[in-house]
Amino acid sequence: xxxxxxxxxxxxxxxxxxxxxxxxxxxxxxxxxxxxxxxxxxxxxxxxxxxxxxxxxxxxxxxxxxxxxxxxxxxxxxxxxxxxxxxxxxxxxxxxxxxxxxxxxxxxxxxxxxxxx
Amino acid sequence: xxxxxxxxxxxxxxxxxxxxxxxxxxxxxxxxxxxxxxxxxxxxxxxxxxxxxxxxxxxxxxxxxxxxxxxxxxxxxxxxxxxxxxxxxxxxxxxxxxxxxxxxxxxxxxxxxx
Numbered sequence: 001x002x003x004x005x006x007x008x009x010x011x012x013x014x015x016x017x018x019x020x021x022x023x024x025x026x027x028x029x030x031x032x033x034x035x036x037x038x039x040x041x042x043x044x045x046x047x048x049x050x051x052x053x054x055x056x057x058x059x060x061x062x063x064x065x066x067x068x069x070x071x072x073x074x075x076x077x078x079x080x081x082x083x084x085x086x087x088x089x090x091x092x093x094x095x096x097x098x099x100x101x102x103x104x105x106x107x108x109x110x111x112x113x114x115x116x117x
Numbered sequence: 118x119x120x121x122x123x124x125x126x127x128x129x130x131x132x133x134x135x136x137x138x139x140x141x142x143x144x145x146x147x148x149x150x151x152x153x154x155x156x157x158x159x160x161x162x163x164x165x166x167x168x169x170x171x172x173x174x175x176x177x178x179x180x181x182x183x184x185x186x187x188x189x190x191x192x193x194x195x196x197x198x199x200x201x202x203x204x205x206x207x208x209x210x211x212x213x214x215x216x217x218x219x220x221x222x223x224x225x226x227x228x229x230x231x
Contacts, residue, residue, distance in 0.1 A: 004159070033218070033219075035221070040223055041223060042205065042221045042222050042223040042224055043160075043205070043221040044221075045218055045219070045220065048218060058218065059220070090159055090160070092159075092160075103147065103148060103209070105150065105162035105165060106150075106152075106160070106162060106207075106219060107162070108159030108160045108161070109159050110157075110158055110159045111157075111158075111159055
């Protein structure tokens with residue numbers, strides 16, 4: 001079982017460049033989410049999805065876009081990278097509980113370390 | 118703003134000792150979860166405790182929940198060097214879409230010395 005797979009593992013961008021962080025899961029989880037982790041800040045929720053075609057914003061959505069065309073994939077797009085987006089990005093998925101993903105344990109990928117210069 | 122806050126921020130102990138980490142949160146919850154993160158890796162789920170539960174055990178882990186004080190604690194007994202990691206609590210919070218989401222605290226860094 002691959003679990004949650006994130007690619008790439010590392011990325012360096014220049015300010016203004018765009019890129020897509022990939023996330024795929026093979027556990028048939030309805031719920032998928034993106035978090036960013038910064039020193040001393042813990043993890044902050046960027047966007048989440050409760051199924052194909054359904055996405056919504058989290059705590060820090062500005063500068064990021066998402067879409068969910070399949071159950072397995074949930075890519076995160078940075079349209080115009082900024083130095084403030086330097087961070088470690090984690091994708092996580094779970095089954096959808098009665099009130100959303102917060103009722104089920106999250107399965108995390110190993111992260112994408114992004115540096116924007 | 119963050120829902121959960123861990124205390125202490127860092128903890129250093131010797132192998133064999135117990136490690137206690139605390140989490141406080143601000144609003145009512147349905148459940149609280151604890152996660153572990155080894156350096157350079159993703160988070161791994163440890164335990165989930167529901168709001169109507171007061172204590173839960175899993176191996177050497179013991180989690181308590183006091184909803185009146187809006188706090189939880191994670192106890193690791195007989196710690197090992199392999200327990201060295203960061204530990205996070207996460208609580209559910211309602212978002213505008215009507216679904217509860219997990220909000221994480223800043224974590225406690227635990228170092229267990231041989």
